[in-house]
Amino acid sequence: xxxxxxxxxxxxxxxxxxxxxxxxxxxxxxxxxxxxxxxxxxxxxxxxxxxxxxxxxxxxxxxxxxxxxxxxxxxxxxxxxxxxxxxxxxxxxxxxxxxxxxxxxxxxxxxxxxxxxxxxxxxxxxxxxxxxxxxxxxxxxxxxxxxxxxxxxxxxxxxxxxxxxxxxxxxxxxxxxxxxxxxxxxxxxxxxxxxxxxxxxxxxxxxxxxxxxxxxxxxxxxxxxxxxxxxxxxxxxxxxxxxxxxxxxxxxxxxxxxxxxxxxxxxxxxxxxxxxxxxxxxxxxxxxxxxxxxxxxxxxxxxxxxxxxxxxxxxxxxxxxxxxxxxxxxxxxxxxxxxxxxxxxxxxxxxxxxxxxxxxxxxxxxxxxxxxxxxxxxxxxxxxxxxxxxxxxxxxx
DNA sequence: TCTCATGATTGACT
DNA sequence: AGTCAATCATGAGA
Numbered sequence: 190x191x192x193x194x195x196x197x198x199x200x201x202x203x204x205x206x207x208x209x210x211x212x213x214x215x216x217x218x219x220x221x222x223x224x225x226x227x228x229x230x231x232x233x234x235x236x237x238x239x240x241x242x243x244x245x246x247x248x249x250x251x252x253x254x255x256x257x258x259x260x261x262x263x264x265x266x267x268x269x270x271x272x273x274x275x276x277x278x279x280x281x282x283x284x285x286x287x288x289x290x291x292x293x294x295x296x297x298x299x300x301x302x303x304x305x306x307x308x309x310x311x312x313x314x315x316x317x318x319x320x321x322x323x324x325x326x327x328x329x330x331x332x333x334x335x336x337x338x339x340x341x342x343x344x345x346x347x348x349x350x351x352x353x354x355x356x357x358x359x360x361x362x363x364x365x366x367x368x369x370x371x372x373x374x375x376x377x378x379x380x381x382x383x384x385x386x387x388x389x390x391x392x393x394x395x396x397x398x399x400x401x402x403x404x405x406x407x408x409x410x411x412x413x414x415x416x417x418x419x420x421x422x423x424x425x426x427x428x429x430x431x432x433x434x435x436x437x438x439x440x441x442x443x444x445x446x447x448x449x450x451x452x453x454x455x456x457x458x459x460x461x462x463x464x465x466x467x468x469x470x471x472x473x474x475x476x477x478x479x480x481x482x483x484x485x486x487x488x489x490x491x492x493x494x495x496x497x498x499x500x501x502x503x504x505x506x507x508x509x510x511x512x513x514x515x516x517x518x519x520x521x522x523x524x525x526x527x528x529x530x531x532x533x534x535x536x537x538x539x540x541x542x543x544x545x546x547x548x549x550x551x552x553x554x555x556x557x558x559x560x561x562x563x564x565x566x567x568x569x570x571x572x573x574x575x576x577x578x579x580x581x582x583x584x585x586x
Numbered sequence: 587t588c589t590c591a592t593g594a595t596t597g598a599c600t
Numbered sequence: 601a602g603t604c605a606a607t608c609a610t611g612a613g614a
Binding site: 413414415436457460461464465469 | 602603604605606608609610611612
C-alpha cells in the first residue's frame, strides 16, 4: 500500500471511506487534504461514531490492520533494536546463587544452607558452639529472609498487576490502532525487565545485608574481643581451683562455655594460653591465684554450710583434683604435693604425675613454684616435655 | 602513640 | 585430637 499523502495525524487512516465525504474528490494538493481533516474534526460525535463503525466493518480492515502492524513492527524494531533483549545477567545469577547459599532464597523454613552458614559463622565453626551467638545470627538472618520474601512478593504482585493493566490497555487500544500480539508480548517483556531490575536491586541489598551480618559474626572470630568479666571469672575460678591439673574435660569445657557465654573453642584457647602464661610468669598470676582460690574456698565453705552444691556437678567431677578443699594458692599445691607423695596412684601416673607434670617434673621435695620460686620458669623446654598424663586421665574420667 | 594484656592462629609434637 | 609454644593482632589504658 502506498503511503498516504496527507499528514498522518490526527485522523486515523481511513483509506476507503475517504471517498465518502461530500465535496471534491481526493485532492492532490495539500489544501484539499487539510480541508478534509478540518471536515472530520467538525463532525459531530454521532457522525464520528458512525464513521468509526463503518471503518471497523470495512472489508479491507483486517488486511489493512495487519499491514500496518507489520510496518509498525519493523519501524519499532529498527528504532529500539535489540536493546531490551540480553543474555541472562551474570550478576543476577551470582546474586541468586549467593542468596541460595545463604538460605535466604528458600522459603521461610530454614534450609540446610542457612544453618550451615550460621555454623560457619560461629567461632570455631562448631554446630553446638555458643548458642547465644548462633541464635543471634540465625534470628538476624531470618529477619533478612522475611523482609526479602515480603518485598519480593510485593514486587511480583505489582508486576502482575501492572502487566495485566498494560495488556488490557493494549488490547483495548488494538481496536482503534494497530497493536499486534507480538507487540503486547514485547511490552510485557519490557515490563518484566523493568521489574527484574528492581528485583535485582532488592537482591543486591539483601546480599549486602547478609554480607554485613556475616562480617559481624564471622570476622568476630578473627578479631580479638576481650571476654566478659563473667566469662573471665568462670574460667579463672576453674583454672585456679584445678591448678594441679588445669585440663578441663570436654564436658567441663562445655559447661564453662555455657556459663561464660563463649564457645568451647574459646575455652580451649583460653586454657591453652592460660597454662602457658601462668607457667611462664607465675609471679604475675600470684595475686590472681590468691583471689580466685580464696573465692573458691569461700564457696566451698558455703557449700559445706548449706549442704548444697554451688557449682554444677560436671565442673567438679571433670578433674580428679576438683574436690580438694582449697584455701590458698600455695596451700593448694602443698596439699596436693603432699597428698601425691603419700598416696601414689595405682594407675602409675596418678595425682603425683599430674602435680609434678604441671608444676614440677621432679615431683615431691621441690619448693612450690608459686610461693617459693616466683618468676622462675619451672617448665621444661618445648622439646624435653614429659608425657602428658592428663590425656589418659581425661579419657578415664 | 606506646605499651601491655589477651584472644586467636599456626606448626610441631605426642 | 589435644596440647604446647611462638607469634600475630587488637583492645585498652597510660
